[in-house]
Amino acid sequence: MSTDMSSPSSTFPMVKSLKQAGFVGMVMFGLCVPIVAFRAEQNMNNELVLQSRWWLTLVFSVLAMIGSFLLSLYTHQKSHTAHSSAPSSVTKALSALAPRLTPLGFACVIAYPMVMLAINGPGGSIKWIDNFGIQILIYVMLGWGLNIVVGLAGLLDLGYVAFYAVGAYAYALIATKVIPDTFPELGFWSFWICLPISGLLAALWGIILGFPVLRLRGDYLAIVTLAFGEIIRLVLINWVDFSNGYAGLSSIPRPSFFGIPFNASEEGFAAVFDLEFSPIYRTIFLYYVILALSLLTAFVTIRLRRLPIGRAWEALREDEIACRSLGINTTITKLTAFAIGAGFGGFAGCFFAARQGFISPESFVFLESAQILAIVVLGGMGSLFGVVVASIALVGGIEILRELDFLKQVFGEAFDPSQYRMLIFGFAMVLMMLWKPRGLIAHREPSIVYKEKKSIGSDMVQEGHG
Amino acid sequence: MTTISSMPLLQVEHLTMRFGGLVAVGDLSFDVARGQITALIGPNGAGKTTVFNCITGFYKPTEGRLTLNHDANHHYLLERLPDHDINWKARVARTFQNIRLFQGMTVLENLLVAQHNTLMRASGYSLLGLFNAKSYRDQADLALQKALHWLERIHLLDRADDAAGDLPYGDQRRLEIARAMCTDPLLLCLDEPAAGLNPKESLELNTLLTGIRDEGKTSLLLIEHDMSVVMTISDHVVVLDYGVKIADGTPDAVRNDPKVIAAYLGVDDDEVAEVEAEVGL
Known part of the structure; x- marks a missing residue:
C-alpha cells in the first residue's frame, strides 16, 4: 500500500479497493442480519409474524460496498492532488462556466414556465412552476439579500427572517386593513403599492435593529440578531390585536396583472385577454414577478459592489481597523449593508404573503434564517452564482424528495423520502465543510480591473468578524 | 502667511494616557513642524505606538490636547474627533506596525x-x-x-x-x-515603516518618504527603530522613554544626548553607583 501511495505516477489500486469494498459489504451484511433482516409485524388476526427482509439487507450491503469503493477512489485522487495548489476540477469547471452560463441561465429561467406548461399541461405544471420555480427564486432572492450582509460586509446575521416577516406582515396588514378602509378603489393595485412600502419598512427595521447592535462583533452580533428574529416572531404571536397571533392573517389580496385581477369574472385576466380561465396564469405571472425582483436584487448588488459603498463593505469584512484609519465611518457603512439587505428581505416577504394568501408566525421560524444562511455559506461568501446553485440544491433538492415515488418500490410503501430531508441536509453540510469549507464558489472577483482580471483565492479573503 | 508657516502642524500638549494604573504616556508635549519629517523614537515599550493611537483617534487620551492646525483659522482638536473624522476632516493618515x-x-x-x-x-x-x-x-x-x-x-x-x-x-x-x-493627508503617521525591510528596500523607503516631504503637501511623523532611517531622513527627533520625553531636537543633537545614550545602551556602572548614592542605597 505504501509503495502505491508514495509513487506519484501510481495507478488506482483496483483489486485492493474492490477487496476492501467486499469486506465492508460483508461487515455491513453481518451487522444488518440482526437489525434489519427480520421484522416482527402484526397480521390481520393480531398475531405477530416474523417477516424476513433479505432484499433490504442486501441493498444496505451493496450501498456500503459502493460507498467504500468511492471513498478509496476519492482518497487516492486526493493524495495525488494534495501537493498541487491548483483548485479542484469541480471548482475550475464551475468558475469557468460562470460567465458563459449567464445568458444561458437567463434563457432557461425565462423559458422555464413555458416549457413546463408545454410538457405537463396547465393542470400538471402548477406544481413545477410554484413548488420549484417560485420557491427556489424566493430563496435565491433572500440569499442574495443576505449575501450583502454576510457575504460582502461580513456581518453574521442569524435573524434575517425577521425582515422577511416584516415585509410579509406589512403587505398583509396594509392590504387587508388599511387599503380597503381608505382607498377601496385601489384594491387591485395593493400589491404594487405595498411592495415598495414593505421593502422600506423592512429596511427601516434593519436600521432600528442595526443601530444598537452593530457595536457588537462576531459571535455576539450573531446571538443578538438571532434574538431579534425571535422577538419579532414572538411579538407577532402574542400581539393578537395587531397580527392575529398564531391564527395568522388570511385572505390577503393576490397580486393583479397591473390592475387586472386573476379571477373568473368579466374583468379578470382570462376574460380580458380572451383566454380560458385557469389558475395557471397567476402562477406564471407570480413566477415572473419574483424573477424580476430577484434580478433587481442581483443588479443592485452587482452595481453596489463596484461603487465605493460596496468596496467599503468588503474592506470592512477584510479589516475594520484599517477602514477606520482611512476615514470610513464604519457604523454607517454597516448600517447601509444591514438596511439594504433587510430591504430585499422585505420585498421577498411582501411577495411571499401575496403568493400564499395566508401568513402566520409559523412561516418565520429560526430554521428559515438558518436555511437562508446555509444557502449563502454553501454558495460561497459573496458569490451570486453560488447562491443560485445552493438554492437549487437545498430548496429544489428537498422538493424533489417528494417526487421520488420509485423509492417506495425499493423500501416499501411506508417509506417517505421527504422525511429524510433534515438528515440529508445535515449530511450535505458536513460534507461541504470537509470538502469546500469556503463554499462552492470559493474565490472573489475583483470589483475593478486595471489590466488583467485575476480572481482571488479564498485563502486570502477574510470571512469578517464584525 | 507668516503665521501659518511658523505655526506647527500638530501640537501635542500635556498628553497623558493611562491604562488603569499604568501610565503609558506621561505629560508629553512636542510639535510636529510643517513640511518636515519628525521621528518618534525610544526603546521598546516607551509608549510610541500609544502616542500614535492617541493622535489617530484609536485611543482617547486621558489628559492633554492634540491640536492640528490646517491654517490660521482652521484647527482640529484631535482628541475630540471620532477616528474616521480624524482622517477625513483633520486629514491625518496612518499606517500600522503589523501591516x-x-x-x-x-x-x-x-x-x-x-x-x-x-x-x-x-x-x-x-x-x-x-x-x-x-x-x-x-x-x-x-x-x-x-x-x-x-x-x-x-x-x-x-x-x-x-x-x-x-x-x-x-x-x-x-x-x-x-x-x-x-x-490626501496633511500629516502622515508611519508606525515602523522600515520594520522587516532589507537594506535595499529600506533605501527605497527613504527615497519615497523624503519625496513625499519635498512635495510640501504632507508632513510626516514616524516611529522607527532602524536608526539608519531615522538619522538619514528625519529633520527632528523626539525621544521617549517610559512614556516621558527625554530629548527633543535635531538628529545630531539627539544622537549625542547622554540621556538618550543611557536609555538605549544603559548607564555605566559608576553612574549606577552615583544614582544609588543619591537615592540612599
Missing part, C-alpha cells in the same frame, strides 16, 4: 477604498452611482488615475490586479503608505 492591508482585495482596490469619502460624495451616496451618472464616472476616473499614480511611484503598477496579501512584505509596506497617501 493592515485589505488582503483579499486587489492592490488597486486597496487604493480606491482609501478614496472612499470623496467617491461616496461623487456617487451621490450611491444613488447617482447606481445609475452610472457621468459626474460619478468622471470622479471615479480621477480616483483611478490617482491610484495608478501612486502605484507607479511605489513600483507596483504591474501588480495592480493581484491580491494585496500576495505581495512580498516590503511591497506591502509601501502599498500601505501609498494607501494612506491616497487620502
Whole structure:
C-alpha cells in the first residue's frame, strides 16, 4: 500500500479497493442480519409474524460496498492532488462556466414556465412552476439579500427572517386593513403599492435593529440578531390585536396583472385577454414577478459592489481597523449593508404573503434564517452564482424528495423520502465543510480591473468578524 | 502667511494616557513642524505606538490636547474627533506596525477604498452611482488615475490586479503608505515603516518618504527603530522613554544626548553607583 501511495505516477489500486469494498459489504451484511433482516409485524388476526427482509439487507450491503469503493477512489485522487495548489476540477469547471452560463441561465429561467406548461399541461405544471420555480427564486432572492450582509460586509446575521416577516406582515396588514378602509378603489393595485412600502419598512427595521447592535462583533452580533428574529416572531404571536397571533392573517389580496385581477369574472385576466380561465396564469405571472425582483436584487448588488459603498463593505469584512484609519465611518457603512439587505428581505416577504394568501408566525421560524444562511455559506461568501446553485440544491433538492415515488418500490410503501430531508441536509453540510469549507464558489472577483482580471483565492479573503 | 508657516502642524500638549494604573504616556508635549519629517523614537515599550493611537483617534487620551492646525483659522482638536473624522476632516493618515492591508482585495482596490469619502460624495451616496451618472464616472476616473499614480511611484503598477496579501512584505509596506497617501493627508503617521525591510528596500523607503516631504503637501511623523532611517531622513527627533520625553531636537543633537545614550545602551556602572548614592542605597 505504501509503495502505491508514495509513487506519484501510481495507478488506482483496483483489486485492493474492490477487496476492501467486499469486506465492508460483508461487515455491513453481518451487522444488518440482526437489525434489519427480520421484522416482527402484526397480521390481520393480531398475531405477530416474523417477516424476513433479505432484499433490504442486501441493498444496505451493496450501498456500503459502493460507498467504500468511492471513498478509496476519492482518497487516492486526493493524495495525488494534495501537493498541487491548483483548485479542484469541480471548482475550475464551475468558475469557468460562470460567465458563459449567464445568458444561458437567463434563457432557461425565462423559458422555464413555458416549457413546463408545454410538457405537463396547465393542470400538471402548477406544481413545477410554484413548488420549484417560485420557491427556489424566493430563496435565491433572500440569499442574495443576505449575501450583502454576510457575504460582502461580513456581518453574521442569524435573524434575517425577521425582515422577511416584516415585509410579509406589512403587505398583509396594509392590504387587508388599511387599503380597503381608505382607498377601496385601489384594491387591485395593493400589491404594487405595498411592495415598495414593505421593502422600506423592512429596511427601516434593519436600521432600528442595526443601530444598537452593530457595536457588537462576531459571535455576539450573531446571538443578538438571532434574538431579534425571535422577538419579532414572538411579538407577532402574542400581539393578537395587531397580527392575529398564531391564527395568522388570511385572505390577503393576490397580486393583479397591473390592475387586472386573476379571477373568473368579466374583468379578470382570462376574460380580458380572451383566454380560458385557469389558475395557471397567476402562477406564471407570480413566477415572473419574483424573477424580476430577484434580478433587481442581483443588479443592485452587482452595481453596489463596484461603487465605493460596496468596496467599503468588503474592506470592512477584510479589516475594520484599517477602514477606520482611512476615514470610513464604519457604523454607517454597516448600517447601509444591514438596511439594504433587510430591504430585499422585505420585498421577498411582501411577495411571499401575496403568493400564499395566508401568513402566520409559523412561516418565520429560526430554521428559515438558518436555511437562508446555509444557502449563502454553501454558495460561497459573496458569490451570486453560488447562491443560485445552493438554492437549487437545498430548496429544489428537498422538493424533489417528494417526487421520488420509485423509492417506495425499493423500501416499501411506508417509506417517505421527504422525511429524510433534515438528515440529508445535515449530511450535505458536513460534507461541504470537509470538502469546500469556503463554499462552492470559493474565490472573489475583483470589483475593478486595471489590466488583467485575476480572481482571488479564498485563502486570502477574510470571512469578517464584525 | 507668516503665521501659518511658523505655526506647527500638530501640537501635542500635556498628553497623558493611562491604562488603569499604568501610565503609558506621561505629560508629553512636542510639535510636529510643517513640511518636515519628525521621528518618534525610544526603546521598546516607551509608549510610541500609544502616542500614535492617541493622535489617530484609536485611543482617547486621558489628559492633554492634540491640536492640528490646517491654517490660521482652521484647527482640529484631535482628541475630540471620532477616528474616521480624524482622517477625513483633520486629514491625518496612518499606517500600522503589523501591516493592515485589505488582503483579499486587489492592490488597486486597496487604493480606491482609501478614496472612499470623496467617491461616496461623487456617487451621490450611491444613488447617482447606481445609475452610472457621468459626474460619478468622471470622479471615479480621477480616483483611478490617482491610484495608478501612486502605484507607479511605489513600483507596483504591474501588480495592480493581484491580491494585496500576495505581495512580498516590503511591497506591502509601501502599498500601505501609498494607501494612506491616497487620502490626501496633511500629516502622515508611519508606525515602523522600515520594520522587516532589507537594506535595499529600506533605501527605497527613504527615497519615497523624503519625496513625499519635498512635495510640501504632507508632513510626516514616524516611529522607527532602524536608526539608519531615522538619522538619514528625519529633520527632528523626539525621544521617549517610559512614556516621558527625554530629548527633543535635531538628529545630531539627539544622537549625542547622554540621556538618550543611557536609555538605549544603559548607564555605566559608576553612574549606577552615583544614582544609588543619591537615592540612599
